[in-house]
């Protein structure tokens with residue numbers, strides 16, 4: 594099932610509105626919140642007036658930095674999940690439906706997002722050896738040092754769960770963690786180790802590519818990209834390979850708490866993120882979902898879990 598290929602609803606860009614996005618009224622950790630979200634999503638019946646209120650300025654950062662003006666996103670760059678209709682909404686209601694620091698619109702499938710249990714299950718060296726119970730899964734992948742272990746620990750609220758995948762012998766494995774006994778988070782080998790011999794790097798490619806192409810329960814790859822440094826060629830290559838092979842992908846921009854440092858090229862995370870997206874856009878029919886995160890401030894944590902929940906619940910129903 595290729596979510597990225599499903600039909601989307603697009604509206605044209607005309608003028609700027611004068612509001613900023615806030616999703617703060619959604620309580621992601623309250624079990625009832627998903628129900629509230631689902632109800633909210635279907636309560637808009639007025640005719641769309643979006644044609645006069647684009648692009649949408651998004652408040653993307655938790656930082657109080659005065660430089661952090663909200664940045665804008667056009668409607669054709671939103672990720673609108675399947676079976677989601679935004680045509681009946683005005684700009685205020687649509688803004689409230691977009692996950693903070695992302696381009697992702699919430700759908701009726703956004704429920705059961707909390708993590709109450711997380712268990713390491715196994716490390717596999719081949720796709721065929723992965724768990725065979727048919728539960729949906731999300732694979733985390735990224736350049737070494739991108740912050741993958743920190744993000745995994747932050748998602749499950751455990752300080753050291755991801756240490757399991759860092760143990761000798763497991764760094765080159767497909768590591769499965771079962772969440773709530775209902776779905777898997779999968780930690781894949783990091784790529785781009787400067788010191789790794791060429792043949793080993795190629796092997797990792799073959800190994801993970803086979804997983805991406807043949808794992809039938811893979812709902813989406815979560816490709817982690819460090820937003821605190823300028824765009825890296827190897828990340829562009831990874832993203833474009835996923836796009837060209839129509840593997841569903843969500844971009845997770847990490848380390849968004851790190852504000853423009855001289856040694857990072859003087860650019861803010863938002864600027865690096867925009868550049869990355871401009872460079873990969875040719876490889877995707879529609880804009881992939883993306884989320885800004887920080888494992889230091891926990892920015893994006895609840896948003897990732899809600900996004901995973903809506904992809905997962907849709908996948909389970911189809």
Ligand code: GDP
Pocket residue numbers: 735736737738739740741742743744783847848849850851886887888889890
């Ligand atoms: P991995 O190799 O991809 O698993 O990366 P780690 O999770 O081990 O993180 C690599 C380094 O980046 C460590 O020094 C972390 O403390 C740091 N780091 C990870 N996430 C963040 C983040 O969100 N913000 C900041 N400022 N540093 C981070």
